[in-house]
Amino acid sequence: MLEPIRSVLGYYWPKLTWKLYYWFMDPQKVTLMLLVVAAVVMVASKPRYRRRMILACLALMTAYWFLLSPLFSVPATALLSSFVPADTGEAADAIVVLDRGGRFQGDRYGQALDMVAAGRASNLLIMGRARGAEVLKAIDDDKRNLSPQMLSAVCVKTTKQEAESAAAALGARGLQKIVLITDTPHMLRAWLTFQGLGFTVMPHAEPLPADVGNRERSLLAIREYLGLVSYGVLGRFQGQSPNTLPEVAKAVADDFPADRCFMTADQIRQEFMLS
Structure with a gap:
């Protein structure tokens, strides 16, 4: 019974949360909707309930504007990061960089290359086809003569898929x-998900760029809180020991075949004609 529910939620949840994110990013649209609801309530409700319903609409509007303010965004983001251990700086088997759209990504790829240059790991796993091409170009342009063993995972859309593809690779x-490198709001969920598959994870959170406003920070934080709840309900944080990671890799191998879901540096170079 639970498995079909998990499957449906796993497919639709990321799309739904991003749709809600972009909708709530428009304060004028949300405020207008709440005003329309308040007007409809005034006309349609019985007089004895009218005042109560209007106050409820006004309370929702006030709560919405509070959620978009620094009064919410700063503590909400800080709480997410407070549970994540600091990066110890130890050497690792691999550096895994998660994808994030556009301006939210910060300098995560530059940080990864700095770690390669510092000798923390020689294996580099980049999530996303286009991101892999960007990183490979940065490696080629870098004057430190970096030569990591780089793979790009190209069949990933969710944090769960990123973790499973890392297990397979x-x-x-x-x-x-x-x-593990990702942005500060996303790190807690990512860290728990990768740990749940049996990885020993050193989280390295990349701060959001300074030009990301409080409204965006608030909604990213809310999305992560919803993600934590949904991943917890779906059992995606259940811990495995490092000894079971090879078994997890076998279990997900069919979902992430090497010939379709991973690209080497040479394959990326050939597809994107990088010189």
């Missing part, structure tokens, strides 16, 4: 100690 090779 790294776990089968006995690479279980990783540096």
Whole structure:
């Protein structure tokens, strides 16, 4: 009974949360909707309930504007990061960099290359086809003569898929100690998900760029809180020991075949004609 529900939620949840994110990003649209609801309530409700319903609409409007303010965004983001351990700086088997759209990504790829240059790991797993091309170009342009063993996972859309693809690519090779790089709001859910598959994770949170406003920070935080709840309900944080990571890798191998879901540096170079 639970498995079909998990499957449906796993497919539709990311799409729904991003749709809600972009809708709530428009204060004029949300405020107008709440005003329309308040007007309809005034006309349609019975006089004895009218005042109560109007106050409820006004309370929702006030709550919405509070959620978009620094009064919410700063503590909400800080709470998410407070549960994540600091990066110890130890050497690792691999560096895994999660994808994030556009301006939210910060300098995560530059940080990853700095770690390669510092000798923390020689294996680099980048999530996303286009991101892999960007990183490979940065490696080619870098004057430090970096030569990591780089793979790009190209069949991933969710944090769960990123973790499972990492298990398929790294776990089968006995690479279980990783540096995980993503942005601050996303790190808690990502860290718990990768740990749940048996990785030993050193989280390295990349701050959101300064030009990301409080409204965006608030909605990213809310999305992560919803994600934590949904991943917890779906059992995606259930811990495995490092010894079971090869077994997890075998279990997800069919979902992430090497010939379709991973690209080497040479394959990326050929597809994107990088010189």
